[in-house]
Amino acid sequence: MTVVIDPASLVTPQTARFDTPLSLQSGAQLPAYELVYEMHGELNARASNAILVCHALSGNHHIAGYHSPADKKPGWWDNLIGPGKPVDTRKFCVIGVNNPGGCHGSTGPASIDPVTGQPWGSRFPLVTVEDWVAVQARLADRLGISQFAAVMGGSLGGMQALQWSISHPGRLRHCLVIAAAPRLTAQNIAFNDVARQAIVTDPDFHGGDYYARQVTPRRGLRLARMLGHITYLSDDVMGSKFGRILRNGAFSYGYDVEFEIESYLRYQGDKFADSFDANTYLLMTRALDYFDPAHRLGGGDLSRALTAAVADFLVISFTTDWRFAPQRSREIVHALLDNGRNVSYAEIDSAHGHDAFLMPDAHYHALVRAYMDRIDV
Amino acid sequence: MTVVIDPASLVTPQTARFDTPLSLQSGAQLPAYELVYEMHGELNARASNAILVCHALSGNHHIAGYHSPADKKPGWWDNLIGPGKPVDTRKFCVIGVNNPGGCHGSTGPASIDPVTGQPWGSRFPLVTVEDWVAVQARLADRLGISQFAAVMGGSLGGMQALQWSISHPGRLRHCLVIAAAPRLTAQNIAFNDVARQAIVTDPDFHGGDYYARQVTPRRGLRLARMLGHITYLSDDVMGSKFGRILRNGAFSYGYDVEFEIESYLRYQGDKFADSFDANTYLLMTRALDYFDPAHRLGGGDLSRALTAAVADFLVISFTTDWRFAPQRSREIVHALLDNGRNVSYAEIDSAHGHDAFLMPDAHYHALVRAYMDRIDV
Numbered sequence: 180m181t182v183v184i185d186p187a188s189l190v191t192p193q194t195a196r197f198d199t200p201l202s203l204q205s206g207a208q209l210p211a212y213e214l215v216y217e218m219h220g221e222l223n224a225r226a227s228n229a230i231l232v233c234h235a236l237s238g239n240h241h242i243a244g245y246h247s248p249a250d251k252k253p254g255w256w257d258n259l260i261g262p263g264k265p266v267d268t269r270k271f272c273v274i275g276v277n278n279p280g281g282c283h284g285s286t287g288p289a290s291i292d293p294v295t296g297q298p299w300g301s302r303f304p305l306v307t308v309e310d311w312v313a314v315q316a317r318l319a320d321r322l323g324i325s326q327f328a329a330v331m332g333g334s335l336g337g338m339q340a341l342q343w344s345i346s347h348p349g350r351l352r353h354c355l356v357i358a359a360a361p362r363l364t365a366q367n368i369a370f371n372d373v374a375r376q377a378i379v380t381d382p383d384f385h386g387g388d389y390y391a392r393q394v395t396p397r398r399g400l401r402l403a404r405m406l407g408h409i410t411y412l413s414d415d416v417m418g419s420k421f422g423r424i425l426r427n428g429a430f431s432y433g434y435d436v437e438f439e440i441e442s443y444l445r446y447q448g449d450k451f452a453d454s455f456d457a458n459t460y461l462l463m464t465r466a467l468d469y470f471d472p473a474h475r476l477g478g479g480d481l482s483r484a485l486t487a488a489v490a491d492f493l494v495i496s497f498t499t500d501w502r503f504a505p506q507r508s509r510e511i512v513h514a515l516l517d518n519g520r521n522v523s524y525a526e527i528d529s530a531h532g533h534d535a536f537l538m539p540d541a542h543y544h545a546l547v548r549a550y551m552d553r554i555d556v
Numbered sequence: 557m558t559v560v561i562d563p564a565s566l567v568t569p570q571t572a573r574f575d576t577p578l579s580l581q582s583g584a585q586l587p588a589y590e591l592v593y594e595m596h597g598e599l600n601a602r603a604s605n606a607i608l609v610c611h612a613l614s615g616n617h618h619i620a621g622y623h624s625p626a627d628k629k630p631g632w633w634d635n636l637i638g639p640g641k642p643v644d645t646r647k648f649c650v651i652g653v654n655n656p657g658g659c660h661g662s663t664g665p666a667s668i669d670p671v672t673g674q675p676w677g678s679r680f681p682l683v684t685v686e687d688w689v690a691v692q693a694r695l696a697d698r699l700g701i702s703q704f705a706a707v708m709g710g711s712l713g714g715m716q717a718l719q720w721s722i723s724h725p726g727r728l729r730h731c732l733v734i735a736a737a738p739r740l741t742a743q744n745i746a747f748n749d750v751a752r753q754a755i756v757t758d759p760d761f762h763g764g765d766y767y768a769r770q771v772t773p774r775r776g777l778r779l780a781r782m783l784g785h786i787t788y789l790s791d792d793v794m795g796s797k798f799g800r801i802l803r804n805g806a807f808s809y810g811y812d813v814e815f816e817i818e819s820y821l822r823y824q825g826d827k828f829a830d831s832f833d834a835n836t837y838l839l840m841t842r843a844l845d846y847f848d849p850a851h852r853l854g855g856g857d858l859s860r861a862l863t864a865a866v867a868d869f870l871v872i873s874f875t876t877d878w879r880f881a882p883q884r885s886r887e888i889v890h891a892l893l894d895n896g897r898n899v900s901y902a903e904i905d906s907a908h909g910h911d912a913f914l915m916p917d918a919h920y921h922a923l924v925r926a927y928m929d930r931i932d933v
Contacts, residue, residue: 205809305809365794365817366786372818373782375811376825380775382759398757405750406783409743417742423848430846432582432682434752434838437845440742441749448753461811468814469807471800 188244188253188261192217192284195321201314204469207304211293214318215284216240216276219260220268222322228556229324230266230273231315231351232256233332233339236407236463237455239283242275243268258539265548270556271328279314280306280462288458289390301387305462308335308470312342316350328554330490331355333536334503335463338470341511344488345472353554354490355547358500358536360507361481361514362471367502370410371464374403378457387458400457401448408447413499413532473514481510482517491521493550495543497535498528523550565621565630565638569594569661572698578691581846584681588670591695592661593617593653596637597645599699605933606701607643607650608692608728609633610709610716613784613840614832616660619652620645635916642925647933648705656691657683657839665835666767678764682839685712685847689719693727705931707867708732710913711880712840715847718888721865722849730931731867732924735877735913737884738858738891739848744879747787748841751780755834764835777834778825785824790876790909850891858887859894868898870927872920874912875905900927 192215201209217240222229232242234255243260245253260266260273277285280303288303319327330343330351337359344354363371378384381399389395409417421440436442477484492515496508505526512524527543529535535543569592578586594617599606609619611632620637622630637643637650654662657680665680696704707720707728714736721731740748755761758776766772786794798817813819854861869892873885882903889901904920906912912920 205807207809362800364791365798365800365815366789366791368800368815369782369786369794369817369821372815372821373779373786376782376822377754377779379811380779402750402754402757402779405746405753409746409750412743414741414743417746421742423739423742423745423851430582432584432842434756434842438742438745438749440746444746444749445753465809465811474800 184245184248184250186248189248190217190219190244190246190254192240192246194284195318197317201310201317203304203310204307205305209279209286209304209306212279212286212314213284213290214276214279214286214314216274216318217242218272218274219243220270220272222272222324223556226322226324227326227328228271229319229322229327230271231319231327231330231343232260232273232275233311233315233330233336234275234278235332235334235336236460236467237451238336239281240275240277240285241283242273255537258537259544259547265544266331266551271551274322276315276318278306278311280459280466282456282459287456288387288462289456298388298390300390300458303458303462305465307466308338308342309346311339311466312346315339315343316347319350325350327351328556329353329355329551331357332359333357334359334533335467338467342470342472344490344492345476345485348487348489351490353493353550354488355493355495355550356508356511357495358497358503358508358533359511360503361473361511363468368468370406371468374406375461375464377402377406378461381457384457387461389457395452396457397452400455400460401445401452403460404451404455405444405448408444410502411533413501413530415499416530416532419530481514485514485518485520488515488518488520492523493547494522494524495536495546496526497531497533498526499530500533500535502533561622561625561627563625566625567594567596567621567623567631569617569623571661572695574694578687578694580681580687581684582682586656586663586681586683589656589663589691590661590667591653591656591663591691593651593695594619595649595651596620597647597649599649599701600933603699603701604703604705605648606696606699606704607648608696608704608707608720609637609650609652610688610692610707610713611652611655612709612711612713613837613844614828615713616658617652617654617662618660619650632914635914636921636924642921643708643928648928651699653692653695655683655688657836657843659833659836664833665764665839666833675765675767677767677835680835680839682842684843685715685719686723688716688843689723692716692720693724696727702727704728705933706730706732706928708734709736710734711736711910712844715844719847719849721867721869722853722862725864725866728867730870730927731865732870732872732927733885733888734872735874735880735885735910736888737880738850738887740845745845747783748845751783752838752841754779754783755838758834761834764838766834772829773834774829777832777837778822778829780837781828781832782821782825785821787879788910790878790907792876793907793909796907858891862891862895862897865892865895865897869900870924871899871901872913872923873903874908874910875903876907877910877912879910
């Protein structure tokens with residue numbers, strides 16, 4: 180199948196360089212850094228129609244459209260963002276940015292540390308959700324955006340959107356927190372730690388300084404992704420999509436692929452291990468672990484932590500999401516209501532587990548569309 | 557704390573050697589093999605008071621009591637089995653046997669293949685639940701037990717108990733299927749495959765023939781166990797036991813242990829990797845994947861597959877077990893009722909997830925005790 184790409188959906192990533200050091204939550208500093216970002220739609224004269232889209236663990240700035248007519252796939256949220264889509268780029272200027280620590284163009288562990296002339300590797304500082312929001316705010320300054328019409332994201336991206344409402348309450352009018360949680364549970368952290376241990380115990384990890392050795396800890400990264408995938412899908416959707424279907428119709432009594440689900444997972448793991456940086460995976464999962472505004476700001480009370488928030492909120496969860504279950508979204512909703520905020524909340528009936536936030540579910544998209552349509556710019 | 561061990565609770569494992577080759581479900585043969593087993597209580601004159609306990613993935617024949625006064629821990633089901641306990645060894649003769657393919661004394665991948673004089677390693681044939689039941693029946697023949705008062709097990713052990721009711725319906729009067737399922741789901745298989753891939757991609761695995769090289773794929777086995785542990789515990793019990801408690805009170809912004817849950821999982825992984833054989837782990841998880849009597853015998857219909865069963869059944873599940881959820885046990889119950897069997901079913905309210913079957917929950921134990929008390933010997 181040939182995908183014919185509308186020239187109007189082509190987008191060119193841009194790079195912004197920041198030479199003012201950034202003080203990180205950890206106490207470390209990021210001396211200078213580059214951010215790669217892309218913009219969909221036109222920023223209006225008052226810069227009042229900007230929407231910031233925050234990405235999740237494996238995401239990046241490429242939120243929609245195509246970079247080149249040869250691209251096989253569009254950006255990761257293309258079904259939601261574009262001309263005439265729920266987040267309509269004829270009305271809004273929608274901005275995606277790759278977070279620092281990432282591996283898609285912004286400064287990260289694979290970038291060259293100007294001090295040493297070598298890749299940062301293990302010396303790249305840990306970056307948190309709060310740090311990302313600070314960086315995104317600097318980009319907004321650079322682009323002349325004093326206030327976003329909305330900040331939005333799913334999963335780890337939803338945590339960043341929530342943090343925006345705390346860190347810069349005056350700089351966003353609406354906040355869309357989708358398939359997120361106010362903090363990870365012990366089980367969430369446990370899955371992350373198995374993934375990280377798979378990477379750091381891979382003999383090709385070399386303490387994080389593998390770049391110069393021309394190897395990557397791809398065995399570990401592959402396992403991390405396979406495991407991640409299980410937690411992104413619901414038991415039900417795995418059952419209906421793969422069930423116990425055998426690859427070759429009969430058991431071969433060995434450890435090669437027997438079941439289709441094994442084939443699928445290994446393929447996903449391989450593909451990811453070839454395209455993603457292991458140090459970034461470590462960093463992103465740690466940022467997930469650390470995020471906990473209730474603990475940081477509210478003495479354990481999420482309502483207190485969200486006192487500063489003044490935006491209007493749309494919070495969305497998905498029924499079969501067991502990574503960040505609807506109950507976790509309701510915690511956010513209750514805390515916002517405690518503060519008298521305007522909150523719309525929807526629990527979307529979906530079989531797709533955590534991945535549902537990336538899917539073109541009709542109810543979900545209709546809801547986002549209706550919400551976005553009501554935003555004044 | 558010094559544990560003072562009652563000499564009456566000492567038990568000595570025994571070994572039975574079988575020289576008649578065993579034809580396996582895979583078509584391969586196990587030429588000769590040894591089984592290690594232990595017996596608690598006295599077999600009565602008619603051999604009518606024998607109970608067979610089948611073990612799960614990481615279990616073995618050591619079901620209760622102590623092997624030596626120096627032992628720090630008793631057998632794995634010691635809270636359930638013993639004099640005066642729910643499975644009372646003053647009434648019953650309770651037998652535990654290490655399955656072939658195991659790594660605790662019975663012939664397995666680490667055993668010497670007499671043909672080559674080398675450890676079996678990768679050439680050890682895959683053994684299934686049906687094969688284990690066949691082997692256990694041979695042991696019963698050897699011990700002069702024509703019919704067990706009961707066959708029982710939890711998890712993979714429960715699958716063996718269920719298979720007993722199909723393979724040898726006349727040889728057991730009661731069947732206790734605890735925290736089990738009639739087959740794995742795609743999600744169950746997926747978790748197993750990540751665990752196996754962790755092992756087989758460990759550079760120290762050497763295709764399964766690592767024994768001669770004086771290494772073990774302990775990185776992979778450690779990851780497999782860490783992952784397994786997450787699925788044995790409920791989200792709730794992890795939350796109440798570990799939550800987001802930090803090891804050192806504050807973030808250190810790195811990938812060493814930050815959270816108590818990480819410390820716990822890594823410790824469990826290390827301990828297991830030092831004491832269990834990776835080839836056995838592979839084999840046991842594959843046996844789990846393969847078990848599917850509905851598919852093998854019933855054209856997909858579990859009720860048809862269980863037509864032959866004539867035993868009375870006690871089926872038990874635990875509310876927070878998400879590895880083998882209560883719904884999976886109810887499938888077994890419904891299929892047995894379709895066949896007019898006597899079935900007692902209990903869903904025990906427990907926070908402990910799949911591991912609950914190993915815990916001394918009062919309701920659970922009272923139920924087993926009441927059931928066992930009614931068995932005539």
